[in-house]
Amino acid sequence: xxxxxxxxxxxxxxxxxxxxxxxxxxxxxxxxxxxxxxxxxxxxxxxxxxxxxxxxxxxxxxxxxxxxxxxxxxxxxxxxxxxxxxxxxxxxxxxxxxxxxxxxxxxxxxxxxxx
Numbered sequence: 001x002x003x004x005x006x007x008x009x010x011x012x013x014x015x016x017x018x019x020x021x022x023x024x025x026x027x028x029x030x031x032x033x034x035x036x037x038x039x040x041x042x043x044x045x046x047x048x049x050x051x052x053x054x055x056x057x058x059x060x061x062x063x064x065x066x067x068x069x070x071x072x073x074x075x076x077x078x079x080x081x082x083x084x085x086x087x088x089x090x091x092x093x094x095x096x097x098x099x100x101x102x103x104x105x106x107x108x109x110x111x112x113x114x115x
Contacts, residue, residue, distance in 0.1 A: 003087070006083050006086055006087055009079065009083050010079075010080055010083040010084070010087075013076040013077075013079040013080040013083065014076075014080060016072060016073065016076035017073055017076040017077050017080060019073075020069055020070055020072055020073025020076065021073065023067045023068075023069045023070040023073065024067075024070040024073045024074070026063070026066075026067040026070070027064055027067035027068075027070040028070075030060055030063045030064035030067060031064055033060050034057060034060045034061060034064060037053055037056055037057040037060060038057065040053055041053040041054065041057065
């Protein structure tokens, strides 16, 4: 039942992630542009250049705000990561217990003590 819940949560997160790839790319591009505009704004000495870069930066900031649903996509990617981590958690612990001779020895020793 636990695996079914993980499968459903992972499926929903994957669908949300795939549906928000466009806004995520748009947000990434607009934030990258905003970063370069800000760096250029700090380098510019002239007032006209600062005003022009300020206007362009404001337009790009509005474009990045428009891509705010990408935050939901990032959250879905994180949920998908957590589901993947939980799904593989049981496999790794079983393999580790089977391959570690000391864990088996401890189990057998406790069984003998309780016998």
